[in-house]
Amino acid sequence: MKFNSKNILGIILILFSTVANAQFYIGVQAGAGNLESNVDGTLAETKMGGAVKAGYIYSFTKNIGIGSGIEFSQYKQNLSLVSPSSTLTNYEVDASGSAFIYNVTTSNYKEKQTLHAVQIPLFLQLKTNINKGIDFNFRAGVKYFLPLSYKIKATADNVNGTAYYPDFNLTIDNLPEYGIGQESSYAASGEYETKGIFMSSFEFGFTFDIGKKNSLYVAMFLEKGSGTILDQKNNQSYVGFNPTSTNDRKANGLYSTEQNAKITPTAFGLTLGWNFK
Incomplete structure (x- = not known):
């Protein structure tokens, strides 16, 4: 499809008009952030996660609106093997080019994981007034979840x-x-x-009017990913092979042992926000 200058100008004017008539919001959310895994023999300890967010909601009617924005989130968890002393097997190639079976046995192996991501939400908001200055809100939609980094310390x-x-x-x-x-x-x-995935997202809570153009937003949220955020080309040993020394072995991580490992972010907790016009 070709766009001329009139088409582009029209789109810009529509977007500007939408944002100009929208209600903006900023907020934070905190709760349990879990990276669900299908990798056998691993044990994950979920840590608190959170996000900061900003965006806007355009109201079609008094009770219905559509919103979008941008969010930056963090997930943390500790990962270990179910058995404190375990042996995992992988195929490697030595310095001479010969293939061999690489058996790695570790004692008390632990892995601290930190995932940072940007999220782009698109949601439908339904709200209704339940008392003077108090509205009940329900939001449902999807988010594009794009990991920025998924680092480990083993x-x-x-x-x-x-x-x-x-x-x-x-x-x-x-x-x-x-x-x-x-x-x-x-x-x-x-x-x-x-790699990026899509997440379903739900929120329900209340807004409390602070003034004519400002309100406090308090809600509970639930988010669940679809698919896996890992983009692996092959299986690897969780402790890498160094062909020249037993030192400086790379930390590939337990999830790298299965090429098709499914790691999916799921989070729930509380949202606190500020709405303004």
């Missing part, structure tokens, strides 16, 4: 990597100069590859 009391070459029926367990062997007090940082 630690373990001990990491032991062994190599098995099936072509030669050979097992190597202590060759540090080629990345095979033990490492104590492991600590490393890494980051998951991500």
Whole structure:
């Protein structure tokens, strides 16, 4: 479809008119932010999450409006293995180009995860007056959830990597100069590859008029993603293989062990906002 200058000017005028007649809002939300996983053998400890938001709501009638804006959110969780001492297997290639089975055993492995994302909401708002200066509000819609970064900090009391070459029926367990062997007090940082997904979003609460053009908004919210935020091309060992040393092994993370791992953000809690014109 081609757009000439008149089309573009018309769109700009419509958007400006919509925003000019809209009610703006700013706010924060806080609650439980969970990154739901289908990766077996892992145990997640959910932390408090939150977001800051700003946007506007255009009212078609006294009771119906449509809103949009921008939000910046944060999710945090601690991840560990169900068994404190576990062995996971992956395929690797050594410095000479030979393929082998890489068995990694860790003791007390823990992973601190921090996810930052930007969210673009689009929602329908229904409201009704229940008392003088008090309205009941219900919002339902979708959000485009775009991760900005998904970083991890991994630690373990001990990491032991062994190599098995099936072509030669050979097992190597202590060759540090080629990345095979033990490492104590492991600590490393890494980051998951991500992609955007859509989330369903619901809010219900109340607005309390503070003046003719200002009101306080208090609500409960629930958000649930669809699909996975991970964008992985293959399976990897959660503690990476370093072909030249048992030190400086990259932290790929437990979710990297399954290429098709499904990690979905879900959050619920309280929203506190300020509406103004």
